[in-house]
Amino acid sequence: MRHLISPMDFSVEETNHLLQLAEDIEKDPAKYSHVCAGKKLATLFYEPSTRTRLSFEAAMLNLGGSVLGFSSADSSSAAKGESVADTIRVISSYADIAAMRHPKEGAPYVASLHSGIPVINAGDGGHQHPTQTLTDLLTIHSLKGRLHDLTIGLCGDLKFGRTVHSLINALVRYPNIRFVMISPEELRIPTYIRKEVLDDHNIVYKEVEVLEDVMPELDILYMTRVQRERFFNEEDYIRLKDRYILDTAKMKYARPDMLVLHPLPRVNEISVEVDKDPRAAYFKQAQLGVYARMALIMILLEVEPC
Amino acid sequence: MRHLISPMDFSVEETNHLLQLAEDIEKDPAKYSHVCAGKKLATLFYEPSTRTRLSFEAAMLNLGGSVLGFSSADSSSAAKGESVADTIRVISSYADIAAMRHPKEGAPYVASLHSGIPVINAGDGGHQHPTQTLTDLLTIHSLKGRLHDLTIGLCGDLKFGRTVHSLINALVRYPNIRFVMISPEELRIPTYIRKEVLDDHNIVYKEVEVLEDVMPELDILYMTRVQRERFFNEEDYIRLKDRYILDTAKMKYARPDMLVLHPLPRVNEISVEVDKDPRAAYFKQAQLGVYARMALIMILLEVEPC
Amino acid sequence: MRHLISPMDFSVEETNHLLQLAEDIEKDPAKYSHVCAGKKLATLFYEPSTRTRLSFEAAMLNLGGSVLGFSSADSSSAAKGESVADTIRVISSYADIAAMRHPKEGAPYVASLHSGIPVINAGDGGHQHPTQTLTDLLTIHSLKGRLHDLTIGLCGDLKFGRTVHSLINALVRYPNIRFVMISPEELRIPTYIRKEVLDDHNIVYKEVEVLEDVMPELDILYMTRVQRERFFNEEDYIRLKDRYILDTAKMKYARPDMLVLHPLPRVNEISVEVDKDPRAAYFKQAQLGVYARMALIMILLEVEPC
Structure with a gap:
């Protein structure tokens, strides 16, 4: 199982493959509109970020999947003192892939260590935003x-x-x-x-x-x-x-x-x-950010064009 | 491309057409349950309003479409100082139609000027709520x-x-x-x-x-x-x-x-x-508010009954 | 119409039936992946609870349905002084079933008395969490x-x-x-x-x-x-x-x-x-909590496996 925590997690070859896929999606989005049917993306945003969150949500919806999640730490179990490790373990039963934004550097990495599903770092503090x-x-x-x-x-x-x-x-x-x-x-x-x-x-x-x-x-x-x-x-x-x-x-x-x-x-x-x-x-x-995320979700979920 | 910013944006004839469509939807909702398949509604609520937001969401889901968005300004990019004009330009890449509630009068109008997708005013301050x-x-x-x-x-x-x-x-x-x-x-x-x-x-x-x-x-x-x-x-x-x-x-x-x-x-x-x-x-x-919004979404997206 | 307000609302026989259904869902989830197509779950969370809310949302999505709602009282009409009775009457036009978490004991029960759709108590204060x-x-x-x-x-x-x-x-x-x-x-x-x-x-x-x-x-x-x-x-x-x-x-x-x-x-x-x-x-x-909620939603909506 692959995660995307650092922009460097993908080799140049893998990155190029993702870019090609994204460009093909832009050319023919209909071909990809059901490839994630029945799949769920969890957007775990411990810090608000409308743009990034909605870009992920648009990406998953464009692929025919669905979305659940939270948009700030206030409305999450973090307020009750739960660790990121526990949260991702539970979310692994709820969704097929997760995008996590967190104010603390390294939180998505820690999540990936305990996750049963691919984790995408959607920004961790001043650290990374792959x-x-x-x-x-x-x-x-x-x-x-x-x-x-x-x-x-x-x-x-x-x-x-x-x-x-x-x-x-x-x-x-x-x-x-x-x-x-x-x-x-x-x-x-x-x-x-x-x-x-x-x-x-x-x-x-x-x-x-x-x-x-x-x-x-x-x-x-x-x-x-x-x-x-x-x-x-x-x-x-x-x-x-x-x-x-x-x-x-x-x-x-x-x-x-x-x-x-x-x-x-x-x-x-x-x-x-x-x-x-x-x-x-x-x-x-x-706009291209949506296609990049569509390609990324497909690659991490290992789904193929129909 | 049409927007709905003021209740007077629609002529009497257009309004009557919308009401007829809404009444037909009420009579036979199954006929309309997939007309917006693959379309996305963005609910951009800079001010909380459960009733209006959920009415829009129910409307889009009833039409077979899907929904993304935010329910308060706290969890939006507005907190980072972004203008409504910029937000709607980005959202235009994420969704096919947007419903915006904003505490400032005129904000949905400004959004419509910069939007690539139809904008519905879902209430702007004490101003209008078409x-x-x-x-x-x-x-x-x-x-x-x-x-x-x-x-x-x-x-x-x-x-x-x-x-x-x-x-x-x-x-x-x-x-x-x-x-x-x-x-x-x-x-x-x-x-x-x-x-x-x-x-x-x-x-x-x-x-x-x-x-x-x-x-x-x-x-x-x-x-x-x-x-x-x-x-x-x-x-x-x-x-x-x-x-x-x-x-x-x-x-x-x-x-x-x-x-x-x-x-x-x-x-x-x-x-x-x-x-x-x-x-x-x-x-x-x-209840009728959902049918009115279904008809409105169909008209602005120019989709026909199947 | 049935609600689930107290864990004791279901008889032993009904509970056993639900558990059997949940176990069958776990064995063969694909059989249930469209049974709630076109149905909507409203998640009415007057108090944040990521885990419970997302478990309900995952359950409904797994059944092919869709979800709308709110995740805290701040973004709800409650802030404007609306009663739970009024809210559920309106939500009854927006959704087919509702899951309600509320800080006040008895709120979901009051909601069920005025609801046109099944209400599930998703936790009311220190009271119950069926x-x-x-x-x-x-x-x-x-x-x-x-x-x-x-x-x-x-x-x-x-x-x-x-x-x-x-x-x-x-x-x-x-x-x-x-x-x-x-x-x-x-x-x-x-x-x-x-x-x-x-x-x-x-x-x-x-x-x-x-x-x-x-x-x-x-x-x-x-x-x-x-x-x-x-x-x-x-x-x-x-x-x-x-x-x-x-x-x-x-x-x-x-x-x-x-x-x-x-x-x-x-x-x-x-x-x-x-x-x-x-x-x-x-x-x-x-993980089993998702299956339990899937079975519960099916029973309250009276839907059968395809």
Whole structure:
């Protein structure tokens, strides 16, 4: 039985297979509309996340399956002191596969150790969010046609942003990937990513503070939200949150085929005026997230197209 | 693509078509039990409302579709600062149609401007609640056989009660409608309704303070809840909330074929002893609300009976 | 129309029929996978309870039906002051059967009096939780092959634990049942159970304070959680909660075929090291709870296997 806890749980070959399946689902969704009939997905969200939860639910419903679960810890047995290990053991009798979001790092991993059904990490604290990474890879692959030979700009909160860390980890496995890190000094990528991931893979990268300077180099600009909850004090948040806002003025520096990605939700780090730009791919990205999760559910449940 | 934001979005002809469809659904629900197979309804409830949400969910399930969504803003991305516009753009990839309740007036309208799927306003603040209006029209049409030549009593909170305002707007489009407004001085209908709706349509109406006096004239008595949250202070609420309680004593003044309607939930504005009176139609009204929503979903999704 | 409000609503014969049906469902679930197609279960949870709610939802989905509802009172019309009687009357138009959890004793009973659909009590305050009792009976019957000639140890909070009270009530109807009550002085079973249930049925029982002493006598050891919310002060809770922890050392005193049951969630009253013991039946019990609820839904809806 397979789980998906870290974006790196799947090999490059397995990831490529998933992306191909997702792209086939997008082409012919009717072919997949009953493959999970009679199967149940449990959405175990100890921390609210509408977007991710509903994306999983849409994915399972699109496959003909059904969904049960909870959307916050308040309405779960966790409030009564139950361990994640016990919860997943019981849920294993209720559902065929589970997607778990948890504020504590490692909780989905612990769950997977005690589970009788495949567990998908739907985000654990500031740690990992592998289905976002699969979504990001699918978006790049679908819209650029490749996952190699790319210059990726990563902009915003690179210190706490788990989606950025996971994306770096995933992309360094493909040939000729170059990163441009755009962030304030205070929110630069952590040393362990720099040393253990980038340096170890001999990845070329640079770190800058000004977005406009590097725009012309980028194939992809991955924007991230500066999350209020990551800051120790409100002043730092207010001072930093608006520094890396993408607007139409900055988009003029970008290549005509550059893509703007964002894991969403955005607050104001991308001006709404950019939404009309054909290079704005973040809503398409959300749509592709459903296909990525459909493919993932099929692979973990080992179901085949009808 | 159509949305339903205001009760007036549908013409009289369109409304009549919807009511006919709803009545056919009531007669032969099996004929409609699979028409939305594979379709998904998103219930986006930024403000709790069990009755309305579950009515929508029952409607979609009755049509063979499925449901995803959230039941309060706490468990939504709104808590992270996301705009309604962004949310609906993402939800457009997750579902085929959305029902949105929001505490802010106009939020469902804003959503409809950015949506890729039909949006139904399931109540926006004190503003509008068009599916309640459709339910009210369906109840009157089903049980009285007509929407014209009626004297409608409106009782309770006529100042803040959005269902009353919407019902007035909807009914003035039919011939020979007469209103009797029964409320305390403090909760009389707003001037803009009086001037822009009633006077402009040359509608005959009167305003009274005592319910018993006008009971014998009424074809319909539409009771409303005096909502605690609409009052600025607790004293006003306590003083006014019990003044217009309908009981069996007052029902003796009513015609044998008068109908009592209420949008529910009621607190104590209708005594439970009235429930057994055959003229009490408010639970039937709740039932018809499901058929009204089934018809609405079918029309907006442009699906036909099998 | 039948409801299930108290574990005693079903006669011994009816209970036995339900257990047989549940055991047949476990053997051949595919035979039952569409028997409730087109039927809807409403889960009306005025108090959070993930385990029970999801067990009901899994049960209905396994039968091919669908589910709607709410998982806490915050997101229900109760917050607007609506009575349970009104809520169930409306829900009767939305669903075919309802499962209700409520913090107030008797609420599901009141609901059943006004309901147009079968109501299942999914737990009302410290009062009753009949589907847990059916689950317990099913577990004992499935794993021991009988509900008679058994010595049942009941350990932990016997004063407030409603599952224990219900189980006693249910088991005294079978021949040759003997109880061993293991609890601190402060949490002994209430006098009314002792007098009205045990004495009236001439049931042999004893009350002890030390678990190890009686382990060798037991066919079943039913452990219960010492719930923090049942205590008037935190000190009492801390002093008592750890006194009756089951661990592998204590399990050495037990018979090789003794079963350990627990209604779950557990906090630490059963050490996780016991989970690997083949006599630990509490996760199997949770699984059987789904089958018990499937059988119950079928019986109340009067549906037959296809």
